[in-house]
Structures are given as C-alpha cells and as structure tokens.
Amino acid sequence: MLVELASALEREERYGDAFDILRAHEPTLQDWPERYLLAFNALMTGDLEVAAPLAAAVPEPVRDDQAWLPIFARLQRIFARAAQVRPADNRDLRGWHYVLNGTLLTTLSPYGFDSGMTGRYAFFQESLGHCLFSLRRLKTILEAANLRPTTISLLADRSQPEILGLAAAQVLDLPAAPYAPGRPDTLIVGYDLNEVDEQLLAKLSSRTNGEVLYEHASCWTSQPSVSADVCAMLVQSCVSPWGVRLRQTQDGPMERIPADDRPVEKVAAEIVAADPDLEDGDGETPPDPDETLATFAARLARHWPAGPRESAGSPGPVRSSRFT
16 A cells, blocks of 8 residues: 555655655665655655665665566666766756756757756747757757767658758758667657657667767656656647747737648758747846856766667656646
8 A cells, every 4th residue: 555655646746745655664664666756756856865775775676576686776777867867956957857767958948947947948839940949959969979970860750750860961061861760879869759650669669889879859747658858848748840830920810821832951951041949038037158057068978878768757856737
C-alpha cells in the first residue's frame, strides 16, 4: 500500500508528499523499490543534499530484484550528471533538464519567467526567425563542446517535413540525407520527437559514435520516450512556421491560416534568410547570452553526449504553469 500510494503521488508530480510518506517509514523500507523511490522523490524535489546520500545507499539489485537493474543504472547516471552540473536552484531549468534527461536546452522562453513559466513555453507560434536563432544556438553548442558532425540526418514524415534539417544543413554548411541508423558523426535533426514513428524512435534510443540528436520543440508535459542530446525549447503546444496557424483579423476574431505547402527547399531557404529572432519578451527571464550557453556546453564536453537517450518523463523540480 505504501509503494502504491507513493507511486500515485509521484505520477501526480507530488514528489514532496511521496518523499514525506516514505521518509516516515524509512526504518522498515525494503531496498527495492522502496529505498529507490525514497531517493528518486527526494531528487525530484530538487534537494540534492538530501537525495545524494539516499541514492548512494540504494544497493545494486540482486536475485529477485534484478528486474530493477535498468532503473538502478538510470539513477546512477542521473546523479553522475548532477555531479557534473549542480543546478543552482529549482529555477535552473537548463541545469535540471540536463541532470534528468542528459539534454542541453538552448533557449529559455522570454515570457512569464517569474509568473509561473520558469523558462518554458505553454503555447507558441514559432517564426522563421526563431528557427534560425535556435539553429545558431545549436551551432554554438556544437562548437563549444568540440563536436564536429560531417552530415545532417533528416528526421522527416508527413507531420514534420525536412524543412528544419535542410535549414540546419545550410547554417552548418553540411550535406544532408535521410536518417539511416548507424551513420557516424552526424547531426540528426527533427522538429518534435512525439511526432516520430515509434519504431524509428526506438532506433534513436541508443547512439552511434559522434551522433548528436537535435529536437527543436520538445513537449515538456508529454515527454517523448527518447531524450534528445540538444533541444531548442520546452513547450506544451507549438505551431511550426509552416503549420496551420492562428491570426487575428482586423475585426477582432481569430482565423486559421492554412499550412504552407510550398516546396520544403523554399521554406528552408527562407529560414536561413530570416532575421534571427528571440523576442524581447517581458523582461522577467534572466539574461542568457551565447557566452553563457557556450560555457555550459564546454563544461560538459568530456561527459556529453553519452549513454542511452533516456527521458525522465517528468518536468522535475522546476515547476511551470500548463494548460489542462
């Protein structure tokens, strides 16, 4: 009953409540899964001082508990990343997103940082200029981490054409080709991994030498099963510049603008020719210049990207408002 209650609270992201209930019964907890749940929920509250010794005390599963070995290994990797980048506090979105998912976040939302969003987007209609801004931030990360892909691999289907990948190929001056498993030293470019076929997504869970996976718009309320190595933004609902969009008419009501059905090469060229744009926003978001991002990526150059691409499946300690 204790495990079921703690797990239910965890699913509701009530990590502090789950931790308190488990902590109250700590002397009688079994190693698996109870002590793991205690350490994990402590981590998800953002209190590394409490969580780290609890995680260190969780023994490797043996005998009947060996089904928990993958979870144990994931816990070890999370705390190894926490040792590399210790998040400043529970508003450090980039730090915590890396610790939990192994993903470098390039851009913080310029809206509502102190009003409930903490760097994430809820609904966002993206511009061509924002696409270019994000691709240049991706280039900053690759250069700072001394990663040198030789090709662009395109993740494309009907829901997300290869527009962004073709634009990335021009920004990085690299040849582009459809994604093929096993290709080394390549940058795989996709827009939204939740829109990628599950069989293809499964192939992306492990990596080839020198392979970097880039997801442009990552859904933070329904995380994909595979975590990218780099993502541009965390957003609940995103409309691409070439998708069906909303526009306010002169009379006031909203109208739908049909999807852009022009050749993908033409739209990609317009991204590259756009003015790189991150809106000024409301002034709440802390300054995040290219130098800050480059310093963060350079610190991780010896450790990232590595290991399986595992998604934490949770926004973690950094809270943001969402549509329900």
